[in-house]
Amino acid sequence: MNVIRKAYRSWQANPLFQKTWSWPSLCRVCHAWATQTVCAACLSAAPKPLHRCARCAMPLAASPPTALLQSAFMREPSVCIACLLSPPPWQRCCAALPYAPPWSGLISAYKYQGEAGLVRFLALQMKAHEDIQQLIAQADLLLPVPLSAQRLQQRGFNQSLLLARALSPRQTLPDALLRLRDTPSQAGLPREERLHNLTHAMACNPRYLSTLLGQRVVLVDDVLTTGSTLRACTEALRSAGVSSVDCIVLARATGHEPPQSTLGH
Numbered sequence: 609m610n611v612i613r614k615a616y617r618s619w620q621a622n623p624l625f626q627k628t629w630s631w632p633s634l635c636r637v638c639h640a641w642a643t644q645t646v647c648a649a650c651l652s653a654a655p656k657p658l659h660r661c662a663r664c665a666m667p668l669a670a671s672p673p674t675a676l677l678q679s680a681f682m683r684e685p686s687v688c689i690a691c692l693l694s695p696p697p698w699q700r701c702c703a704a705l706p707y708a709p710p711w712s713g714l715i716s717a718y719k720y721q722g723e724a725g726l727v728r729f730l731a732l733q734m735k736a737h738e739d740i741q742q743l744i745a746q747a748d749l750l751l752p753v754p755l756s757a758q759r760l761q762q763r764g765f766n767q768s769l770l771l772a773r774a775l776s777p778r779q780t781l782p783d784a785l786l787r788l789r790d791t792p793s794q795a796g797l798p799r800e801e802r803l804h805n806l807t808h809a810m811a812c813n814p815r816y817l818s819t820l821l822g823q824r825v826v827l828v829d830d831v832l833t834t835g836s837t838l839r840a841c842t843e844a845l846r847s848a849g850v851s852s853v854d855c856i857v858l859a860r861a862t863g864h865e866p867p868q869s870t871l872g873h
């Protein structure tokens with residue numbers, strides 16, 4: 609039985625399988641037969657949405673540590689200490705999932721093992737999030753974080769573009785942002801080097817400057833770690849005169865995950 613299940617799992621990962629929606633699927637976590645992408649039992653056992661900072665999507669501590677910060681929290685109750693002290697350039701950021709098992713394994717399969725068909729299931733996790741629905745409803749445009757030409761050629765698809773199209777094809781503008789140079793992979797770099805790595809790496813496509821002017825923009829990314837990529841995109845968009853920038857991401861990493869290749873574009 610295990611041999612059949614194993615053979616079926618490798619067929620399930622085949623791109624041809626992903627074009628044939630009528631095949632029964634195995635749960636991607638427990639490998640039970642005849643279920644959805646992730647079965648109900650695994651979904652209920654997965655980490656639940658946390659109360660997160662409205663600016664950076666980090667999990668919020670139950671209570672702030674000092675009286676001074678307590679008063680700041682009273683004014684802005686959903687913002688973490690780091691964002692109070694040094695706000696990010698965007699306005700709001702929402703994450704659908706924590707970057708933790710089983711989600712991290714599914715995202716890794718989606719990005720690094722060519723399983724683009726997982727986008728439907730992953731986008732559903734984003735659509736189920738009330739704050740993400742609200743940001744999309746208020747936006748004029750959804751802009752995916754771009755990949756370099758070299759990375760795009762290696763992978764064959766931009767994971768953020770597929771997510772944006774699955775969320776709202778009508779609002780998605782695929783190539784309004786350009787990655788000017790192929791920066792070294794963000795994976796494994798210390799925070800300071802990640803921030804420096806992307807300085808001046810993003811720009812707005814000159815073809816879309818008039819389209820972007822005055823627009824409410826939502827950036828779409830797969831995994832948020834330090835925020836350096838979203839920061840570089842936001843700064844390029846602000847220079848182009850957009851009216852606001854918010855961010856929606858599939859998963860939020862805390863920076864304490866074990867070093868692995870799943871973080872980074």
Ligand SMILES: [Zn+2]
Binds near residue numbers: 637640646647650651
């Ligand atoms: Zn399962």
Ligand SMILES: [Zn+2]
Binds near residue numbers: 661663665666687691
């Ligand atoms: Zn924050």
